[in-house]
Amino acid sequence: MDSNDLFQLGQLMCSVTQDYLWQPAKHRVRERTPGTSLRCRVGSGQATYHRFDPGDRQHQITYGVRMIRAKHQPETASGWLSGREIRKRGYFDGELSTLNLLAHTCCHEFAHLLQQSAGQRFRGSVHNRHFYSILDELHESGAAQATRNALANQAREQGLALPDTRFEAVDTRQQLARWQVGDTVRFGAGQRELEGQIIRVNRKTCTVDGIGHSRGVRYRVPVQMLSPLTPPR
Known part of the structure; x- marks a missing residue:
């Protein structure tokens, strides 16, 4: 997959995060912090993260192009936390695929947004029990599945390859x-x-x-x- 296709997949992840995760949650988030907004962007590197600026009350989620590339092959996908979470916590029936990994990445970063909004993100304690309670709820409520379906459908409509073939984790x-x-x-x-x-x-x-x-x-x-x-x- 060439760089342009990877960038377009990143843009899809941004739009799906906005439409299927942020839109249902934004009123609840704004009850805690009025005026809060979300900006999603595609980064040129590997870094994939959530950041919050209390000054302008803006959340930012970045999806790295090199992360998207890495999650297309079992050899490079297995080292990411998202893969371990899918397997160990049974998300998407515990199956690893490029589609599942990218959809779960959207949920993982959005869980950090909700964690930050709830005041449950602490220095030295980011992936804590509060975070996983939020992430579990995104999967149990159907939000993660809706994100996955939207990502698959929109990629298909745009002619972008987004494999859902299962692959095994590398030791x-x-x-x-x-x-x-x-x-x-x-x-x-x-x-x-x-x-x-x-x-x-x-x-x-x-x-x-x-x-x-x-x-x-x-x-x-x-x-x-x-x-x-x-x-x-």
Whole structure:
């Protein structure tokens, strides 16, 4: 899938979040904080997150294009929290697919909005019991399924591929065994491909110090996104 298609999928995630998650909830949110609004945007990188600006009372949800790309393949999708939540909490019958992962990502980020609105997001305690109570409710109420259906239907109408074929999770332990401190690696794609050296092997990720034009920047990279850096010949 090319970058333009990925960006269009991100735009669909934005519109579905606005129409199927924000619209039913906005009056309740505004009862707590009058004048609250939501802006959704597509980011050029991997970062996918919710942010709230108390000054203008605006929530912002960003869906990263590289996140969308990663959730199209089991090798790169398994390292994301959304995949673990689907499997462990039984969302969408516990089935991993690109459609399920992207629909659940919309719900995950919107749950952070509701968590923030309810005053239940705390420093050092973001994915807490309050957050999962909200996320569970989005799935149990049918909001998550409505989001999934809308995303699938609108992608089909626009001629965008959004696979719903089930795939199995990849065992990250076997992948981690390939890497050790000192290995040089590449990650990312296209013009945004980065290079670095592994300084720590974690439970599901590797901590990488950038080299070359990325020198001075440290990254925490899901193991599925790493490939060996081939020395130039």
